[in-house]
Amino acid sequence: MNKKLLAGSGLAFTLLFSPLSQAFAAETIGDLRKVDNVAHRGASAYAPENTIAAYDKAVEMKADYIEIDVQRSKDGELVLIHDTTDGSGKVGDFTFEExxxxxxxxxxxxxxASExxxxxxEILDRYHGKIGILIELKAPELYPGIEESVAExxxxxxxxxxxxxxxxxxxxxxxxxEKMNDLVPKVPIGVLTSSRADTTEQALQEFSTYADxxxxxxxxxxxxLVNQVHYLDMKIGLWTVRSQKAADFLLDMGVDAIITDYPDYVDPRN
Known part of the structure; x- marks a missing residue:
């Protein structure tokens, strides 16, 4: 993994995105790049998200990774949930038994109904070695110390x-x-965003010091943006794909991973 701030990056960026270099990048990045097929909360178009059924379906559909949402119960158990059950309220207000x-x-x-x-x-033990696991820490600011628990x-x-x-x-x-990178420095780290403010040259350079x-x-x-991210020696994964048109668009962009509810939109074997 290469997590560093590139020296002379301002000049490098200027050269990188000249018309000549853009043409070169278009020839060398994309067509032959393997795209990881990431099942968003499992194959969540076909089974309830963040459940064994959804993760098993992702394995069946030959996804490369399952994406999981990690939160913490009131009594300290790490659980996988985004926001979909028959209950209501904040995850951290309920005990694991509840x-x-x-x-x-x-x-x-x-x-x-039995999910x-x-x-x-449970998920680490059931799936590691069988399929990749993309672990999302969901609102870690609500759970002080969750990074240490996940690392452990x-x-x-x-x-x-x-x-x-x-x-x-x-x-x-x-x-x-950044904290997770310190705790498990050999594990690839990803930064999620929906903000264009995080796509500036300065922001991307900062991310590249700790993220992969x-x-x-x-x-x-x-x-x-894809070329900028690759230039900084990071990979780029996009979310959340729910149409064949979106999947095809991203495949043409030369991205490294597509996070999708529909693994069959990314992998024609399904």
């Missing part, structure tokens, strides 16, 4: 080692990702 009793699946169909909120350690679970399974780079950690909280992935909303991606 969260586990919620129905996490029947909203998607009666066949999923429960999974725990982080990863280290207990020796997943912080470089030969196991099918683990990636990301968040919209960029300070949290720049993961923006696909609505703000441009070919120039």
């Amino acid at each position: 969260l586990r009793s919620l129905d996490a699946g029947s909203w998607k169909g009666a066949q999923f 429960q909120i999974p725990t982080f350690d 679970e990863i280290k207990e399974r020796n997943l912080e080692k470089p030969q196991n780079e099918k683990i990636i950690i990301q968040s919209f909280n960029h300070e949290s990702m 992935y720049f993961n923006p909303s696909y609505g703000i991606v441009t070919k120039e």
Whole structure:
């Protein structure tokens, strides 16, 4: 992994995005680049998000990664949930037992009524070595110390080692990702954003000092942005794809990962 601030970057950026260099980049970046197919909260178009059913479906559909949302219960258990169960309220206000009793699946169909909120350690044990895991820390500012807890679970399974780079950690909280980079420096780090303010030359250079992935909303991606991210030795993953048109657009852009509810839109084997 290469997390560094490039010297002379201002001049380098100027040269990089001259007409000549743009033409060169168009020839060398894109067509042959492997695109990672990331199942957003599992194959969530086909099974209830952040459940075993959705993750198993992603494996069945040959996705490269599952993306999971990690939060923490009132009594300290790391759980996987975004916001969809039959309950209401803040995750951190409920004990693990209370969260586990919620129905996490029947909203998607009666066949999923038995689905429960999974725990982080359950998912690591069930899927590591079988499929990549993209770990999103969901609002880590609400859970002081969650970074250390996540790092501990990863280290207990020796997943912080470089030969196991099918683990990636990301968040919209960029300070949290700087902290994760310190805790598990060999694990790839991603920064999430939907803000164009984070796509400036200065912002991207700062991200490149600790992050390996720049993961923006696909609505703000441009070919120039893809080239900028690659120039800074980062990869770029886009979210959340819910149409074949969007998937095809990003494939043409030469991105490194597509985060999607529909893994079959990215991988024609499905």
